Amino acid sequence: MKKIVVSLLLSLSLLGLGNAWAVDSLNISLAPEQANPPSPQMGDWLKFHSVIENSGSQAAHGVVAWISLVQVDPGHEQPVDLEDWSAHKAVTQAILQPGQQVKVEWPMRLIQAGAYRVVISAVDRETGHVMTSPFVDFQVRRKPVVDSGRILPVALGVPMLVLGMMAWRRYRRRTGV
Amino acid sequence: MNPITLIARKEAGELLMSGRGLAWLLALSVIMSVLSLLLVSNTELSLLDNAQVVYMVMGTVTALGALLAVVLGSDAVAGERERGSLMPLLLAPVTPSQIVFGKMGGQVAGWVVMYLLSLPYVWAVGSSGQNLTQAVAYLALFGTPVVLGFGFLGIALSARLRSVRSALLTSLITLMLLASPLLLGPSLRQSAIGKLFDAVNPFSAAVNSFDSVVIDSQPLAMQINRLAISLVWLVLTAVFAIRSVRKMEI
Incomplete structure (x- = not known):
């Protein structure tokens, strides 16, 4: 019985190690450009910069990273369809060697007023879950149209x-x- | 004075100085006013929705301009025939070509009046949104060949069908068919037939360019094919009108 429990614990810890590698394989940073308007309004352009780095010990294959936008106004929480906000919604990288970085610029035109949260997500072929960057929040002022x-x-x-x-x-x- | 200029001035005068022509302009301006008030009654419009409003006003101005053009065109020859003024016109020292070019001049004047009438509306609904300058420029660039083409088609049918009623009905049916993209959204035109229709329809070319420029902020380079379709339409209808008037019988 003890052997079974030990084997099970060992297997789980190995699985955990596998997941730990997966979690740590891609590091994604996200920061707004310094030249962004401090109080943006509808019609303005914002740019965000992200760095996707393979911090693991194995090459990551088939990396896809994409930008997501969520409206977080109380009572209006919803994902935003980026169709009209940005033409640059995703990047792909066939292979990302250990230590290698990809820098990505995400331009965005502000279409609707509100409070928003932007995040970059990425997956690779081997990892079974999504890796995300920290959030960046911003507020868009209403412009009388x-x-x-x-x-x-x-x-x-x-x-x-x-x-x-x-x-x-x-x-x-x-x-x- | 050149006979072409004389006929064009007479045609333009009938639109601007006659009670009937002014009543048409009044009706068109009332339609534009009601449409503008309806479109902007939603004060929660986003920036994109504002571009959508400008796009819809541009499409409506093109359709109303085409409507005015087919009415003027259908009356151009058949109206003269029904009023008994065609014979004196043909006996005057003017060639059929000069008559048709003069009538075309009247069409140009009609579209210029319609375009100028629409500018305050475009400015009012789009002044605080996106791509207003482009909207004004592209309404002239695409609206002119499309609208004048309908006017020339009306002149041709007016010469061939010999009655205002027949020419007007045929022109209006053609206008309704070609202007259907205004009612059918792009998603409803994604079938093979819809795509083929879009590829050859000058009205589709115009509204797709309005959409592309005003809503999607795309450059002129992406509109060249659509502009070519509009110009081909203008040339074909002009040739049709000239040949029809030259061949007409008393």
Whole structure:
């Protein structure tokens, strides 16, 4: 019985060692660019830099890293579809040797106001789980995109202008000018 | 004065100075006003939604411009025939080519008026969003060949079908068919037939370019094929109109 328990513990610890290698195999850092606006608003561009490093002792094959964005406003927590925010959503690396690094730049156009959390995730062919970078939080200020003060005068003014032309024409015809 | 200029000025004058022409412009401006108010009534629009509003206004302006063009074009020859003014026009010292070029000049004037009328709306809905300058430029670049093409088609049908009603109905059916991308989103046009339709349809070329430039901020280099489709449409309809007017019978 003791032998079985010891064998089981040994197997589990070996599995743990395997997982530990997997957890430590890729180190991912994430930092906003220093030139980013301190208080960004809708329409601004932000850039994030990440370094994906193989800190393990074996080469990582088929590395895929991608950027994810989550809105974290209370009551509006949701993942964000990056379709309109960024054209640069993922990178791939066929092989990453031990100690080798890949530097990636992630540009992003701010489409909607709110509080956001960005993270870089990566997987390789051998590891059975996702490795992630630390989060970076940022806030996007609302930019007024619809100026009702402009629309109402135009919506009323243009038809009034045409009506004015019609009245002027009628006046000219009546007076024979 | 050059007969072409004379006829073009008469056509433009009928739009800007006649009660009927001004009533058309009033109706078009009311449609634009209602559309603008409806589109911007949502104050929670994101930056992208604002670009979407500008895109929709551009598509609507192109469709309304084409509508005005087919009405003017359908009346161009058949209207003269029904009012009894075609014979005096043909007896005047002008060639059929000069008549058709003069009518085309009237179409250009109609589109210029429609374009100028639409600029305040484009500015009002897009002034605080993205790619407003591009929207104004691309509305001129793509709207002009597409709208004038519909006008020239109307002139051709007006010369061939001999009645305003027939020419107008045929032109409107063509316009509704080609302008269907305004109603069908891109996802509904992903079938083989939809892609083929998009590849040859000048209206699709225009609205896809509006989408590409205003919403996706893509450059002119990516619009060359679409511009070529619009220009081919313009040339084909112009040739059709010229040949139809030259061959018309009293």
